Amino acid sequence: MLNFVAIGSFDGVHLGHRRIVRAAVREALRLGLDSRVVYFPFPPKFFFSGETENCLITLPEEREALLQSLRPGAVEPLAFDHALSSMPAAAFFSGVVLGRLAAGGLCVGPDFAVGKGREGHLDFLKAASQLAGIAFKAVPFSRRGGHRISSSLIRAHLREGRVEEANACLGWTYSVAGPVIKGAGLGRKLGYPTANIGAHPAKILPPGIFAARVKVGREVFNAVLSVGRRPTVNTLGGKMILEAHLLDFSRMIYGKKVEVSFLKHIRPERKFASKESLISHIQDDISVARRYFSKH
Numbered sequence: 672m673l674n675f676v677a678i679g680s681f682d683g684v685h686l687g688h689r690r691i692v693r694a695a696v697r698e699a700l701r702l703g704l705d706s707r708v709v710y711f712p713f714p715p716k717f718f719f720s721g722e723t724e725n726c727l728i729t730l731p732e733e734r735e736a737l738l739q740s741l742r743p744g745a746v747e748p749l750a751f752d753h754a755l756s757s758m759p760a761a762a763f764f765s766g767v768v769l770g771r772l773a774a775g776g777l778c779v780g781p782d783f784a785v786g787k788g789r790e791g792h793l794d795f796l797k798a799a800s801q802l803a804g805i806a807f808k809a810v811p812f813s814r815r816g817g818h819r820i821s822s823s824l825i826r827a828h829l830r831e832g833r834v835e836e837a838n839a840c841l842g843w844t845y846s847v848a849g850p851v852i853k854g855a856g857l858g859r860k861l862g863y864p865t866a867n868i869g870a871h872p873a874k875i876l877p878p879g880i881f882a883a884r885v886k887v888g889r890e891v892f893n894a895v896l897s898v899g900r901r902p903t904v905n906t907l908g909g910k911m912i913l914e915a916h917l918l919d920f921s922r923m924i925y926g927k928k929v930e931v932s933f934l935k936h937i938r939p940e941r942k943f944a945s946k947e948s949l950i951s952h953i954q955d956d957i958s959v960a961r962r963y964f965s966k967h
Contacts, residue, residue, distance in 0.1 A: 672830050673776045675699035675709035675806065676768065677743070679783055682822045686842045687780060692741045695778035699744065701822060702806060706743040708727035711751045714822070725911075727873045728825055728845070730957040737843070740847035751843070760786025763797045782821075783809075793859025815840055823840050832879035834933040847874055847913060848930040853924035863953050865897070865914035866924060868931060876913055882935040884959040885915050887924055892917045893964045895956050896931060899940035901917035913945075916959050918964075 677695035681688045690850050692708055699706035699914045712731035716722070729737065729749060738746045748754075766918045777800055785791040791799075793809050800807035805896070812819040820840045828837040829845065852869040866885070870876060876898045883896035894915040915931055938957050943949040 672773075673805075674704060674744070674773050675704040675778065676707045676709060676772050676774040677778040678709045678749070678768075678772075679711070679780055679823065680716075680816075681708070681710045681734055681738060682714050682883055683726075683825050684734060684843075685820055685822065685825060685840055686793050686815075687810075687820045688920050689741060689842060690813055691778055691780050692743060693811045695807055696741070696743050696916070697740050698776055698778060698806060698808055702776060703881055705745065707745045707747070707772065708738050708741075708743045709739065709747055709749050709772060711749045712810065713751060715751045718756065718963070720747050724872045725830070725875055726826070727820060728829065728841075728875060730871055730874060733848075753875075757787050760784075760791025761799070762786075763791065764796070764803075769803055769805075774805055776800075776808070776847075778808045778810065781809055781812055781865050786884065810834065826875060829875045829877045832877045832881075832936050832939065834936055835880060837877075838866050844932045845877070846930050846932045847876065848928060849913075850926060850928050853925065856919050861951075863887035863957075865916045868915065868929060873915075877912055877933060877936075878911075879939050880937040882937060882963045883915060884932045885917055885936065886930040886932070887927060892920050893960065894918060894931070895937070895953075895960045896933065897940070916953075916957070918961070921947045934967070 675698050677691050695708065696706045716728055735746055752864065753953050757838055768777060777796065779796065781793065784794070797807050814820060818824060825837050825840050828840070847868070847870050849869040849871065851866045853880045878898050881896040883894045894917045896915045898911070898913050900911060937956050943952060946964050
């Protein structure tokens with residue numbers, strides 16, 4: 672059976688991406704086709720730039736789960752490699768869209784392009800679809816605050832610690848998952864034990880101090896999250912670390928996989944003159960977080 676195909680990187684599965692996928696599902700139903708979402712696990716822009724760290728909003732497995740939640744008929748990855756990057760637009764359309772993906776319809780975002788040097792923009796795709804006798808739909812940008820919602824905008828928000836803005840553009844709460852790993856035990860020495868979380872290096876870590884929720888198994892706990900390089904007690908050699916102080920929590924959870932959801936930016940990370948000053952600010956951060964959780 673032919674598919675109505677939505678194709679893109681879909682990093683973040685943000686409000687604009689959701690609009691594209693839902694349009695593809697609707698059109699598939701209307702035309703009696705299957706709906707199929709195809710995503711590039713590592714976005715082409717990073718294939719060309721060589722970036723591999725602190726660059727992804729969603730890891731491929733996270734992206735696939737988010738796309739599946741929109742209930743298309745199928746979700747599948749398409750690796751962007753040297754062969755694909757050097758393929759002319761016409762060859763991509765005939766070999767991948769019509770051949771491999773068995774497209775009876777194509778749905779893309781307004782800035783999507785195919786082929787070497789991104790030569791095949793919307794006009795090409797529309798004309799090629801018409802010539803092949805398949806449906807074509809280009810979905811316009813979603814907007815927030817006068818800005819086009821894009822993965823690039825959300826990455827910029829996250830890298831500056833602006834998690835509330837990122838969450839509003841995503842349509843879901845940004846999260847990072849990983850195992851609890853052994854740290855230096857500094858938080859415990861200061862009186863505020865933390866769980867150090869081993870995040871995937873490709874995942875963007877928003878810098879700063881945050882109110883967050885931490886999922887441990889099926890349980891969810893309020894927490895104060897710190898993402899940074901510990902400038903006051905430099906025990907990391909400048910390495911970025913993600914650590915969570917779970918409120919009203921005293922269990923040992925080393926080795927367990929946890930998921931941290933970023934809710935509110937409290938303050939930037941900063942260097943304090945003394946450990947006493949650091950402890951005072953930790954207490955202030957906890958008070959701010961508790962006030963936030965009392966209202967949310």
